[in-house]
Amino acid sequence: MKDRLLPYWLLIPAFIIVLATTIYPLAYSFITSFRAWDLTKSRRPEGFVGLDNYLYAAGESQFLNSLWVTFVFVITSVILTVVLAMALALLLRRKGPMHTFTRIILILPFAMSPALIGVSYRFMFNPEFGVIANGLGAVFPALQGVPWLADPQLAMGILVLTDVWHWTPYMTFMCLGGLASIPRETEEAARIDGASNLRIVFGIILPQMRGVILVMAVLKTIFALKMFDQVVTLTGGGPGTSTETLAYFIFNVGFRWFDMGYASALAWILTAIMMFISIWYVRMLLSERKMATA
Amino acid sequence: MAEVRLVDIEKKYGNFLAVPKQSLTIHDGEFLVLLGPSGCGKTTTMRMIAGLEDITSGDIMIKGERVNDKPPKDRDIAMVFQNYGLYPHMTVRQNIEYPLKLRGMSKVDRKARVQETAEKVELDALLERRPSELSGGQRQRVALARAIVRTPSIFLMDEPLSNLDAKLRVTMRAELKHLHHELGVTTVYVTHDQMEAMTLATRVAVMRDGKIVQLDTPKKIYAEPADLFVAGFIGSPSMNLIDGAVQSGVFRADGVELPVDLAGCKGVVLGIRPEELDITEDAGAAISGKLYALELTGESTLVTLRNGPSSVCARGHADFEAEINSPCHLAPKDGARIHLFDRATGERLR
Secondary structure: OHHHHHHHHHHHHHHHHHHHHHHHHHHHHHHHOOEOOEOOOOOOOOOEOOOHHHHHHHHOHHHHHHHHHHHHHHHHHHHHHHHHHHHHHHHHOOOOHHHHHHHHHHOHHHHOOHHHHHHHHHHHOOOOOOHHHHHHHHHOHHHOOOOHHHOHHHHHHHHHHHHHHHHHHHHHHHHHHHHHOOOHHHHHHHHHHOOOHHHHHHHHHHHHOHHHHHHHHHHHHHHHHOOOHHHHHHHOOOOOOOOOOHHHHHHHHHHOOOEHHHHHHHHHHHHHHHHHHHHHHHHHHHHHHHHHHO | OOOEEEEEEEEEEOOEEEEEEEEEEEOOOOEEEEEOOOOOOHHHHHHHHHOOOOOOEEEEEEOOEEOOOOOHHHOOEEEEEOOEOOOOOOOHHHHHHHHHHHOOOOHHHHHHHHHHHHHHOOOHHHOOOOHHHOOHHHHHHHHHHHHHOOOOOEEEEEOOOOOOOHHHHHHHHHHHHHHHHHHOOEEEEEEOOHHHHHHHOOEEEEEEOOEEEEEEOHHHHHHOOOEHHHHHHOOOOOOEEEEEEEEOOEEEEOOEEEEOOOOOEEEEEEEEOHHHEEEEOOOOOOEEEEEEEEEEOOOEEEEEEEEOOEEEEEEEEOOOOOOOOOEEEEEEOOOOOOEEEEOOOOEEOO
């Protein structure tokens, strides 16, 4: 009897920590999202306002802007990362000393802190002394003196670039793992059947990578939805609000304007989006597994 | 005329010599089996013919044309893989159809050809299934169908039956044999299973360490193995190989005394197949020892006797019975083939 209970006793400390650091704040923020709470006026949440915070969000242009910015950011960064990672993995799939070396150095961008990436890129794109800005200017004279981070489209482009640069290596490794699980025979059979290299990639390899690509896309989407660090250190949401992602906007509402009730409601909107994607992903994965084991 | 000629081909991986320089001609319509233990270079040889592996030196000629630099698709070959190599995301129909599609055949013709081929390998009821919904035998049939659908000049088969269970393997073996008879296409078949080689082949090339040690008909290889390795590899149960010496025309070892066609030689291995030995009551018989084991196989009983370090196996009548450890005597049947090999070099002496 004692032995049977022991595992549960051992789990209790971890359970309490999870409860205190995750479940409690989640529940607290959920309740707060239905209350008014201006931190400059009160140290405690004030009265319940029903769905007011949510309804206000639906009509607020800044929130809708951040939603649009996040949408654009997620779509571009996910597509670019997945495509690049797949292409790199196909190149690095072969074995050899050069490939091993490249694989090792490839992990470096992923090892860097996102906040640091933002700072570095801000310097590198500085029109006066930035190495990339100057380099581009030297190669293409038309690009001399372009205020990279002061232009809304370019700033978004650079934000996407830093994220793609950060995530592509990790995704490449996921692709390499997926590629390794594809039986070599299918590719060789296709080669003998008369398929060209391009046809082998698109007709034989990619369809077999469907599951891996799906996992990558969903994971990357969830991470991109939370984009915050690089926005803070690279663009500060600007110029204007052109790179103000949802996570950054929530931070501003909560910790700059101290409207905790509204910030909680926004945070829950973001959570709902991510939960929706996660559930959809698990369902897809389960149905795929069912197909594979049928 | 789909003849395949390998002329002085050699394959090296860095410093490792996988297939030393050798030549081989596979005649038109022949079923040639490359037989050998794993790692002997048989699959590498086949992959070189397919064009999946570059050759280090030498020439590969298919239908009289040098194909060294031709990609696999231009060699007019089809290959069946050990793990089937089916496209998991395609249905059986799409799998079989794929090579035709790549060759630009029209949809109507493709459909007719797939139907015809599927019927040939009894797959017509499964055309809309995916490979994951098929049994091992069915998958192998799909692989076969995909190979025969575009009527290539040469079939390459890399241990196609080794992933199937024993019973299915026997059935598929007969199907392969029938298919070869029906299509008459030159076939190169790789296996480590000597039974498959014996039953399927027109000729067998027994390989060891990348080299072909004997190339002949199954009958000849069974009757006259070129060396000790082939003698031990072919036949089930394998040939009895007894270590001893020959003195004045008599081979002697523990419990063995057998007149042979050789004057004298030290370090001789005598080989005799189990089915060429008779169990006898005669205490003066050529081979004597104690009964070690009796194994009933159904149609016969395998009798193993031991004397010192050497053991000898004979195939006896299914009804044969005796006490374990009782004295037992064996004598070669009339006209039995007795093989003599040099122990040091493994070469055949007689």
